[in-house]
Amino acid sequence: MRLLWVAALLVLAAGCGQQPATRPAAAGHTSAEATATPASPPVVAWTGLAAIDPCALLGPQDRSTAGVSVLGKPKEIAGARACDWTVPGAFGVTVTLSETDGLADLEVAKKTATKTKVGAHPALQVADKEAADGTCAVLLGVGDTASVQIDVSNTGFSDTPLACRRAGTVAGLVEPKLP
Template identity: 65%
Template sequence: MSPRLLGFGALIVLAVSACGPGAAGQARVPETETVTGDAWTAATLPPAELDPCALLGPAERSSAGVNVLGVPKEINGARACDWTVPATFGVTITVDERNGLADLEIARKTATKTKIGDREALKVADRKAADGTCAVLLGMGEKASVQIDVSNTDFTDTPLACERAVTVAGLVEPKLP
């Protein structure tokens, strides 16, 4: 085999391995995560290009009490990112480019209309179940939404889960188109 072909084969292997996820159970660490000034904002991107893991940068994670990197995943065909703070709580942010707030199937008795920033939102929690879970759903136009789901590890204290979900929603909202 020629040295030129060997070099090309090694380049392909490196390129493919750089695109794959990290080892099982580990988040792939982005090459850079620092965005300064007005160089770039997620708010300039259409929903189809929003990266849910980029919606919580280092400063936002610190403000929300999240000390781990997010793990990209997919939920019902939508892009999502999951942060699990061991023995405390987890946060999942899902970018749904097919369903606006009106399209989402929600038990109306668990949903409360609210605003996060200037954006229409729904806070969803079943206080009777007291299961330590809460979601804030942010509208992005008629046919898109971002969903922030919080679950406390011990599945108790729904008000705390809602407090955490509202905090994360407030950090994410300015980055949305």
């Protein structure tokens, strides 16, 4: 009897630290229910920008911070999803999500682009200071094959530095919400 008790203890001790074996599923139960192992967290697939609504990137507080007093209107630009906010008599902002063009793929005149970083994302600020046309863009790289483009145009097409400050503000608000 004592020998059986010692053998049982050895079997139990040998099994410590090991995952229990999976039992076959009983009728009416899924294999997950029949498994004694704890469920592992679900694998989240990279969705890139596909899961992001461009108009949701500027919530009410963000719009207030950026001086945008209107709701955005969804639109499409060259096949890419975008959102446009037009503040009458002041300026307009467009945020475009490109799921197919990284920063290196965007056609930008080198003399108008300045490399920078916004949060954790590499970026380009694009403004033609010589033209002084009141427009500026901040382009955020999202991985190698995607980008978010923030374009600002001032009413009257003047004051390019102000357009760049506005684009930078919006980029700073949008960036933390990007993958």
